[in-house]
Amino acid sequence: MGRRRTPPRRARLVEPTMISFLRRILTPTPVVIVFGALLGAVPFAVVPGIGPAVLALAVAVWVVLAFHPPARWTPHVVEMCVLVLLLTSAVAVAVTADSARHLSEFVKWAVATAVIFPLFNLGTTARRRFLLAYVGGATAGGAVSLILLVFDRSGTALAPLAPFGYGVVGPSGTTLRTVDLDGRSITRLAGLYVDPNIAGLFMVVALALALALTRGRALILTAPILAVAAVASLSRSAIATVVVAGILFVAVHSLSARARLLALTAGAVACLGALGVPAVRERFLASFGSTDRGADDRMRALENFLPSMQGDWWFGKGWGAIELIDEVAGYNANFVANTPLLTLYRGGVIVGLTFLVLLLLVAAVSVSRLRSPDARVATIGATALAVVLVALQLDFPVVTIAPVTIVFGVLIVATVTTPVDRASETRSVPTSEVVA
Numbered sequence: 001m002g003r004r005r006t007p008p009r010r011a012r013l014v015e016p017t018m019i020s021f022l023r024r025i026l027t028p029t030p031v032v033i034v035f036g037a038l039l040g041a042v043p044f045a046v047v048p049g050i051g052p053a054v055l056a057l058a059v060a061v062w063v064v065l066a067f068h069p070p071a072r073w074t075p076h077v078v079e080m081c082v083l084v085l086l087l088t089s090a091v092a093v094a095v096t097a098d099s100a101r102h103l104s105e106f107v108k109w110a111v112a113t114a115v116i117f118p119l120f121n122l123g124t125t126a127r128r129r130f131l132l133a134y135v136g137g138a139t140a141g142g143a144v145s146l147i148l149l150v151f152d153r154s155g156t157a158l159a160p161l162a163p164f165g166y167g168v169v170g171p172s173g174t175t176l177r178t179v180d181l182d183g184r185s186i187t188r189l190a191g192l193y194v195d196p197n198i199a200g201l202f203m204v205v206a207l208a209l210a211l212a213l214t215r216g217r218a219l220i221l222t223a224p225i226l227a228v229a230a231v232a233s234l235s236r237s238a239i240a241t242v243v244v245a246g247i248l249f250v251a252v253h254s255l256s257a258r259a260r261l262l263a264l265t266a267g268a269v270a271c272l273g274a275l276g277v278p279a280v281r282e283r284f285l286a287s288f289g290s291t292d293r294g295a296d297d298r299m300r301a302l303e304n305f306l307p308s309m310q311g312d313w314w315f316g317k318g319w320g321a322i323e324l325i326d327e328v329a330g331y332n333a334n335f336v337a338n339t340p341l342l343t344l345y346r347g348g349v350i351v352g353l354t355f356l357v358l359l360l361l362v363a364a365v366s367v368s369r370l371r372s373p374d375a376r377v378a379t380i381g382a383t384a385l386a387v388v389l390v391a392l393q394l395d396f397p398v399v400t401i402a403p404v405t406i407v408f409g410v411l412i413v414a415t416v417t418t419p420v421d422r423a424s425e426t427r428s429v430p431t432s433e434v435v436a
Contacts, residue, residue: 026067028122031060032130039410040137040206041144042192043403046165053165054403055108058115065118078365078416079120081358086110088354092347095315102320109319112405119413131209131414138206139222142229145191145199149232152176158192166192179234181282189232197395198404200238203230204391205411208245208383212376212418231274234283237394243271245379245386252370253378301336308335309345316348324400339392342399363388365416377418384415 035057038045045053075083093106119127148157155176159167167175177190193199207226214222230238246267250260275281317324323333324346336342340359344352362384369381387408397404 026064028061028064028068028126029129031057031064032122032126033133035061036130036133037137037140039403039406040134040139040202041141042137042166043141043202043407044165044192044194046163048163052108052402054406055111058111058406061115061118061122065122068122070121070123073121076120076416078358078361078412079117081354081361082113082116085351085354085358086113088351089347092315092351093319096318097320098318099320101325102318105319105325108402109405112402113409115406116409116413119410120417124417127413127417128213131410132213134410135206135210135214135222135226138202139210139225141192142199142203142206142225145189145193146225146229146232148191149187149189166194179283181279181286186234186279186283188234189229195397196233197235197237198397198401200230200233200235201241201387201391201395201397201404202407203227203233204238204241204383204387205407207242208380208411209414211379212414227270231277231280234279235395236284237391239274239280239284240394241383241386241390243267244390245382248370248385249378249382252367253375253382254371254373297334298337301334302338304334305336305341305345312348314348314350316344316346316351319346321346335396337394337396339396339398342396346399359388359392362412362415369415369418380415380418384411387411 035054038057039054043054047053047056050056089106089110093102097103097106119130122130151157155174156167158175161167175190175194177188177196178185179188180186188196189199190196191199193202203226207223207230210219210222210226227242230242246263250263250267255263275284323330323335335345340352340356343355347355366381366385366388370378370385372378372381392398392408398408399405
């Protein structure tokens with residue numbers, strides 16, 4: 001037998017040296033900060049020649065994790081449920097896909113959904129910086145959207161940004177989004193979030209994170225902008241979510257009698273202040289009247305849900321169903337505006353039940369956070385539970401629009417990884433190394 005040749009010493013060092021170099025330049029901090037800021041401020045931005053910026057950055061976070069893996073991966077039950085959701089969804093799309101559009105829509109949704117795994121495991125420091133970057137980005141995006149609401153009366157200010165995903169008009173022929181109230185057409189805040197209901201959800205999540213993670217001047221700067229932007233969206237689901245979150249906080253969180261009274265007083269003043277705005281007051285009063293066309297459409301969609309699923313119960317209509325990807329077709333189809341039911345509509349009963357289990361798990365974790373003695377932790381728990389109970393029951397973008405899917409994942413990550421108290425912080429999941 002011939003003598004085995006030993007590779008030159010220099011050749012053996014090339015790979016470790018390259019990996020070491022990539023590890024130094026691909027640090028989590030810049031990637032997660034850019035990702036969080038763009039997700040919060042311009043979630044629908046497109047990089048020409050590449051595609052949606054947030055999806056490209058979601059992939060980049062996976063690359064960073066590959067070079068900075070956690071010391072130990074201890075998956076949370078929520079992570080495992082998301083993994084099952086991805087696997088069952090892959091089976092469903094394999095059955096229903098009859099065009100490349102089904103596959104491309106599924107890939108976008110899967111990338112958006114799976115981003116929770118690296119966010120769970122990048123470490124406490126990197127994760128906190130990502131969440132703060134999201135708050136900062138949403139504050140900037142909310143401020144710009146408020147300016148557009150006040151000064152961009154024609155809805156053309158974003159037109160120069162068309163190559164980057166903005167300025168493309170909707171079916172109404174403008175980027176403006178309005179609602180008819182008492183015979184008047186009221187413009188709703190949409191701005192950099194395209195749709196008012198999406199804007200409202202982005203602001204609600206950012207507001208909760210701002211209250212939980214910032215203090216002093218940072219809180220004074222962010223919270224009012226986010227709150228006003230959420231109200232200006234005139235999104236009933238977003239505003240109702242904030243109200244329910246406040247009620248849950250006061251009812252469940254351990255407060256002294258004086259603190260409870262102060263919280264109730266502050267909440268009442270905030271509600272009265274919001275209702276003092278004619279557009280907000282009329283928007284909510286119309287919800288209980290016979291002129292609320294949106295409520296009528298929702299009722300008809302619910303009544304038509306069971307007939308619409310005939311023959312599609314097991315694997316759903318598919319990720320590329322035209323009504324789920326085309327605004328006009330969706331309006332004409334009037335599919336159900338409810339996140340759990342729409343998940344079932346798209347992916348079938350197995351996917352729908354898996355998603356329902358995920359929501360129940362998130363709700364359970366939210367309740368434990370809500371009962372924490374730390375008011376900041378309880379704020380995240382109250383918001384997450386309110387989103388599950390209200391926002392996801394009244395609207396559906398979490399299912400059909402990738403950036404909104406990511407934001408819901410961000411809320412899940414923030415809720416699950418927040419320790420109940422200091423004693424449990426070392427047991428908080430995931431137990432990964434802190435990497436800067």
